[in-house]
Each structure stands twice: as structure tokens, then as C-alpha cells.
Amino acid sequence: MPIEDLMWVEKYRPSDLSELVDQVTIRQKLKQLMEKKEQLPHLLFAGPPGSGKTTTAMILAKQILGEHWRDYTLSLNASDERGIDVVRERIKTFARFADRRVGIPFRLAILDECDEMTNDGQTALRRIMEENSEHTRFVLICNYSSGIIEPLQSRCVIFRFKRLDEASVTEHLASIAKKEKLKHSGDAAFGAIYEATQGDLRQAINLMQAASASGEITSESVNSVSGASVKARVFEIIGLALDGDFDAARTKMVELTRVYGIPERDFLRFANEALGSLKVPDMAKAISILAEYDYRLVQGSQPELQLTAMLAQLSAIGKKAE
Ligand SMILES: Nc1ncnc2c1ncn2[C@@H]1O[C@H](COP(=O)(O)OP(=O)(O)OP(=O)(O)O)[C@@H](O)[C@H]1O
Numbered sequence: 001m002p003i004e005d006l007m008w009v010e011k012y013r014p015s016d017l018s019e020l021v022d023q024v025t026i027r028q029k030l031k032q033l034m035e036k037k038e039q040l041p042h043l044l045f046a047g048p049p050g051s052g053k054t055t056t057a058m059i060l061a062k063q064i065l066g067e068h069w070r071d072y073t074l075s076l077n078a079s080d081e082r083g084i085d086v087v088r089e090r091i092k093t094f095a096r097f098a099d100r101r102v103g104i105p106f107r108l109a110i111l112d113e114c115d116e117m118t119n120d121g122q123t124a125l126r127r128i129m130e131e132n133s134e135h136t137r138f139v140l141i142c143n144y145s146s147g148i149i150e151p152l153q154s155r156c157v158i159f160r161f162k163r164l165d166e167a168s169v170t171e172h173l174a175s176i177a178k179k180e181k182l183k184h185s186g187d188a189a190f191g192a193i194y195e196a197t198q199g200d201l202r203q204a205i206n207l208m209q210a211a212s213a214s215g216e217i218t219s220e221s222v223n224s225v226s227g228a229s230v231k232a233r234v235f236e237i238i239g240l241a242l243d244g245d246f247d248a249a250r251t252k253m254v255e256l257t258r259v260y261g262i263p264e265r266d267f268l269r270f271a272n273e274a275l276g277s278l279k280v281p282d283m284a285k286a287i288s289i290l291a292e293y294d295y296r297l298v299q300g301s302q303p304e305l306q307l308t309a310m311l312a313q314l315s316a317i318g319k320k321a322e
């Protein structure tokens with residue numbers, strides 16, 4: 001089995017526009033553009049994670065450039081810490097191979113995470129686009145188009161991807177479940193997956209794959225592997241600590257971090273949320289405790305020991321209030 005097939009998100013990644021779930025307007029607009037491929041403008045894809053932006057860019061590349069599309073496509077992460085100079089160099093080198101085979105109208109440069117670039121970086125990118133536009137078309141990808149400077153936006157045709165709705169996600173999950181011959185409890189199971197992933201199809205498929213390890217997809221098997229349940233557990237642990245029950249809080253924290261392998265900083269993030277929704281005897285003190293341990297974890301101190309000490313301090317607040 002090819003490695004990609006181990007991961008359902010890759011195995012079931014659409015290879016044709018017609019397989020793209022939802023995103024109806026986008027499909028129609030792209031189809032029109034495809035009628036005059038050689039006049040393709042630069043494109044800007046904006047939208048939430050797991051909605052099909054990278055997938056669509058890959059489909060376009062295949063449709064325009066044919067079977068050797070990979071040779072004529074440059075995929076870069078624009079927010080790469082090595083900076084805009086690396087982007088410029090790679091695009092220059094790539095554009096220089098101007099052996100223009102029959103049927104290859106131009107090269108495609110797909111730049112992901114453009115909204116993470118600095119304004120200076122984006123201004124430089126604008127120049128790079130101008131310098132190379134004869135032989136290269138750009139597909140810029142971002143989560144928020146508001147993070148893209150106006151002059152870049154105005155050089156592109158903008159496509160707004162939307163968060164996928166529950167009906168489309170459910171239908172897609174059901175079709176994968178069928179192909180994988182999974183046992184499942186239907187809408188209850190798919191509903192739980194949607195609830196936990198809110199229209200991010202990548203996350204939804206990953207969650208279903210994780211839940212399938214238990215033999216059947218049910219709302220229980222989904223909840224036991226989803227972040228929603230991790231969050232609920234952290235809330236419970238912080239509640240126990242603030243009730244002064246240090247031992248119980250500690251045991252559950254160790255179980256959560258060791259058995260479920262949740263990162264300690266996620267624990268702190270959820271703990272912070274928990275403070276917001278719990279009745280805390282001394283809120284200011286509780287928050288300063290969390291901040292202190294957040295700092296220590298970043299410094300690389302032994303995480304389990306630090307979280308244990310944090311729970312001890314939180315339960316001291318709880319005890320005092322009794
Ligand atoms: N509209 C869609 N139709 C079908 N599958 C999709 C769709 N959107 C996402 N997927 C599935 O999720 C996976 C990830 O999608 P993709 O890489 O296109 O997301 P993205 O929008 O680029 O997200 P990110 O912003 O996180 O990069 C795909 O491999 C595919 O399995």
C-alpha cells in the first residue's frame with residue numbers, strides 16, 4: 001500500500017474539480033476560467049483550514065499542465081522563516097527553466113500561508129510576481145484575505161472558500177466509510193464528528209480514521225478521541241483542583257498527558273479556558289499561577305512535574321476558600 005493511502009485525507013483527496021465537496025461557486029468560476037487556460041490570471045484562494053484550497057490548486061495544476069504537472073509547479077510555504085529572499089531565489093531559478101514544451105502555457109507557483117508574510121515580504125512578492133509574470137502564474141493561498149496587502153489582492157482573482165456545511169461533510173464521511181467498509185452508527189456518529197470539527201474536512205476525516213481504530217464509529221468512539229473530550233477532561237481536572245482535591249486532579253492529569261499524549265501547553269490553554277467558565281475563589285491568583293507555569297513550560301522544565309506543582313497551587317486556593 002502506498003504511504004499516502006495510510007492516511008485517508010490523502011487517499012480520498014479529490015483529483016478532479018467534480019469530486020470537490022461543496023464549494024459550488026468556486027467550481028463554477030474555475031470551470032469558466034479553464035475554458036481559456038492560457039489566459040489564466042493570478043489567483044488568490046482564501047478560506048478556513050481543511051476547506052479544499054491546496055487540493056484545488058493541485059487539481060488546477062494537473063488540468064493546466066497535464067501529466068508532468070509536478071515538473072512545472074513550485075509549491076512553497078510563503079511564511080517560511082528563511083524569508084522572502086529564499087522565495088525570490090526559488091521562483092527565479094524555477095522560472096529560468098524556460099523550456100516551454102508544447103501545451104505548457106506557463107509555470108505555476110503555489111504559495112501557501114501568504115497572510116503570514118510580513119508587509120515588506122508581501123511588497124517584495126508583488127515585485128516578484130511582476131518580474132516573472134510572463135512565464136509564471138501565481139496561486140496565493142491564505143486563511144484571511146484581510147491579511148493580504150491591497151496591491152497583491154488587486155493583482156489576483158479572489159476565490160473565497162467557505163467552511164463546509166454539515167450535510168456535505170456527512171455525505172463525504174459516509175462515502176469514505178462505505179469504501180473502507182466501516183461499521184458506524186450513521187448520523188449520530190457523523191454529527192459528533194461535525195460537532196468536534198466545525199466544517200474542517202481534513203480534521204473530520206482524521207477524526208473518523210482515529211475513531212475507527214475502536215472497530216466502530218459511534219458518537220462515543222468519536223468523543224473519546226476528539227479534542228472536545230480532551231477539553232472536557234481538562235475542565236474537570238481544573239475543577240477538582242479548585243475544589244481542593246489535589247490527588248484526584250493529579251491522577252487525572254497524569255492519565256491525560258501520558259495515555260492520551262496531549263501536549264502540556266494544550267493542557268494549559270484549556271486550563272485557561274476553564275478558569276473563564278468556572279467559579280474561581282481568587283481569579284487573579286489563579287491566572288497568575290497559570291501564567292507562571294506557562295512560562296516555565298516554555299523554558300523547557302520537566303512538564304509533568306510542573307503541571308503537578310501547578311495543580312498543587314490551584315488546590316491551595318481552593319482549600320483556602322473552604
Ligand atoms: N472541498 C473538499 N472536498 C473534498 N475533500 C476535501 C475538501 N476540503 C478538504 N478536503 C479533504 O481535506 C484534506 C485537506 O484539504 P486541503 O489541503 O485542500 O485543505 P486547505 O483548505 O488547503 O487547508 P489549510 O488551510 O489547512 O492548508 C484533503 O486531502 C481532502 O481529503
Ligand SMILES: [Mg+2]
Pocket residue numbers: 053054055112
Ligand atoms: Mg492548504
